[in-house]
Amino acid sequence: MKDSNYARIEKQIDSFPSLPTTVTEVMNVVNNPESSAKDLTQAVLPDQSMCVAILKIANSALFGRPKKVSSLESAITVLGFDEIQNIVLSKSVLNSFGSVFQGNDQIINEFWDHSFTCALAARVIAEHFSISFPGRFFIGGLIHDIGKLAMLMTFSKEYTTEKWLSGFSQAEKLEEEKETFGINHAEVGGRLLKKWDFPDTLVNGLHYHHDPGNSPGSHGFPIIIQLADALSYITCTYDKDDIQSLETMILDLIPGIAETWNNHQLPWETLRLEMWHNWVSIEREHGSSILSILAY
Numbered sequence: 001m002k003d004s005n006y007a008r009i010e011k012q013i014d015s016f017p018s019l020p021t022t023v024t025e026v027m028n029v030v031n032n033p034e035s036s037a038k039d040l041t042q043a044v045l046p047d048q049s050m051c052v053a054i055l056k057i058a059n060s061a062l063f064g065r066p067k068k069v070s071s072l073e074s075a076i077t078v079l080g081f082d083e084i085q086n087i088v089l090s091k092s093v094l095n096s097f098g099s100v101f102q103g104n105d106q107i108i109n110e111f112w113d114h115s116f117t118c119a120l121a122a123r124v125i126a127e128h129f130s131i132s133f134p135g136r137f138f139i140g141g142l143i144h145d146i147g148k149l150a151m152l153m154t155f156s157k158e159y160t161t162e163k164w165l166s167g168f169s170q171a172e173k174l175e176e177e178k179e180t181f182g183i184n185h186a187e188v189g190g191r192l193l194k195k196w197d198f199p200d201t202l203v204n205g206l207h208y209h210h211d212p213g214n215s216p217g218s219h220g221f222p223i224i225i226q227l228a229d230a231l232s233y234i235t236c237t238y239d240k241d242d243i244q245s246l247e248t249m250i251l252d253l254i255p256g257i258a259e260t261w262n263n264h265q266l267p268w269e270t271l272r273l274e275m276w277h278n279w280v281s282i283e284r285e286h287g288s289s290i291l292s293i294l295a296y
């Protein structure tokens, strides 16, 4: 059973369509230090729905610009290359899950609320530590659990939504997932990003978001996604007034996280956790508008 399930998910990953050519072209432009805003405009321009999304995001409340942006080139100047790359990657990944994403199922809405909140949390933590390209943490958070959607597409009966899609994946649940399907959702997510030629930081960030200590590359990325995941779960599940000790809740979900942080030169402090949690709770309200821009 386990082996045949593994074969089914492998087949699903292999049969996922490639991402649109806009993605490759945008990545080439962004990663070439000689590129100008004009080059990036040329790369995005043929993709009309992407242009519309970029303009909407440049003008959205989350970016709070005093002046409206009306051309793609000025949107690129306002948002910057890194942010444009993030929008293009996020939108392309979300669109490739079209049918699953657009279901009005309550549990799918909750899944994306969790993912978006994780994206906000990952970015605010990265910004706090002045890590370069914090936008990459946003996309890492947004897509950290996409492996679950690929599992749902493959095992529409067995990967029952209540059991696997929601909640927080603690160690026992991950083991059970692997035992049942031959692979866990984090590994599936990493495999998908690898197939799509995403940068290694993101591939490893997804693959190791529940096991950051074993990541082969930089540990900082999966370590931050792991905490953002827990912060998102708590923010989306509990009322702020019902939380007595945020730190205790996080340590219950991820025993040993404080040691992992300290071992990787990231100071673990209760006050910071509360600050990030407060900020994420407020920003989450803008979530639905950005998500709908990225999804359609």
Ligand SMILES: [Fe+2]
Binding pocket: 144, 145, 169, 185, 186, 209, 210
């Ligand atoms: Fe996960």
Ligand SMILES: [Fe+2]
Binding pocket: 114, 118, 144, 145, 229
């Ligand atoms: Fe998650």
